[in-house]
Amino acid sequence: MRENINSGAAGQPQVEGSDKGGATDAPKWADGLRKLYDSVVEEPLPDSFMDLLSKLDEPQDGNQA
């Protein structure tokens, strides 16, 4: 049922890290999924987030609309 989209490809991508999802025969896109996620994690935080974080400590009415 699971199709290997890399059938015939010699160099399977090395799955880095422990894959707890059990995708040992991970297709090529599985790596892409992680990269998609990591690419956002690695983005610099926009200023609005730093502003919000700095406002958290202020008393009560920190209603940052």
Add this chain to the structure above:
Amino acid sequence: MSKTERSPAEKADFKRELTEVVPHLRAFARGLCGRSDMADDLVQETMLKAWAAQERFEPGTSMRAWTFVILRNAYLTDMRRNRFCGEYDEGVAERILTAPAGQEEPIHLSDMHRALLTLPPERREALLLVGAGGFSYEEAANICDCAVGTIKSRVGRARSTLNAMLAEGNIPQRSNEDAVAHRAILEELDAVAAGNGERSAG
């Protein structure tokens, strides 16, 4: 339950941990939501809610898992209110996912993201948590408040859908039909509001 007010030191710890997970919240939200501006709104909403609920956070447990639950609930509430959160954002798109050297056919991040967004939300989140966020099935089940078997089956179905899509190059168009229909309706309403619909009036 009795809430115990946190000491300044505990608040500082909480804030530091919250700060650390913000990039992960953004990544999770971006995967759930097609549009990065909406995803970021969702993250900010999550941060405020997490801060307000910090007495309920158990120090020493996973801040990432705890805040993901908050983000997920906020997302589901927004979806129920029918805020528009499924549309693909081209801004995110054209960063190319370059495959490591020696591999054929890189997959484009944009294709990946678009394919992901066609999945039903509960499969999408399951796949994001396990396949991208690196959570175990058990952790993902806790976050989604469902059985481990349910998560496994959602991930499995999500994977086979993506396999089919990405293998056959059968990736959907930019906007889903609902988005197109929705926009068409809004445009029609605008036209009516602008007076172009007056024929039928009085």
